[in-house]
Amino acid sequence: DAGVIQSPRHEVTEMGQEVTLRCKPISGHNSLFWYRQTMMRGLELLIYFNNNVPIDDSGMPEDRFSAKMPNASFSTLKIQPSEPRDSAVYFCASTVGLAGSGELFFGEGSRLTVL
């Protein structure tokens, strides 16, 4: 069975450029999460969607970050303009429903380096 698929796996860009990260959740999962992982701050929840609707975006660091989920099988996280402090590994995860006991299924991550 296909897991959560993220692209690109690695992205190197220059400060000021637009970055778009992509995620395909597991089929049948209706909740999707974007996390950012850095050495300094660990795993941070940026935003999550349920049934394609953003439920909580309080973790989005600033207006340069935006996320969309146009349909049940696709989500994007966009950074515009990018800055060196955005360098991190960005993970997408999905699960079924909103139950508090649900397991999250993670993709392999997108490693972003902003020069």
Next chain:
Amino acid sequence: GDSVTQMEGPVTLSEEAFLTINCTYTATGYPSLFWYVQYPGEGLQLLLKATKADDKGSNKGFEATYRKETTSFHLEKGSVQVSDSAVYFCALSRNTGGFKTIFGAGTRLFVKA
């Protein structure tokens, strides 16, 4: 707000040693508790979970017991292997009209042959 605190790493053990990674949490109500493992270059994957007090989660020789009285969920394994080298994350989640999983900072484990 909800939070998870786990012991700092790295933890370095010899093969076949006993492992304990401490985890305590702060949350109102009755959260579900999880341990996730992250191998190099990969995403997190669920190792085990417990959904109510006194439940014991177990998988691959690892186990953890949900202790509400001490708000703890310590991870243990009786005999570690080199292949257990990874980063381990303690986490909690609860449905409070929304759904968030809160992760601890992670504990890196090195197992020497």
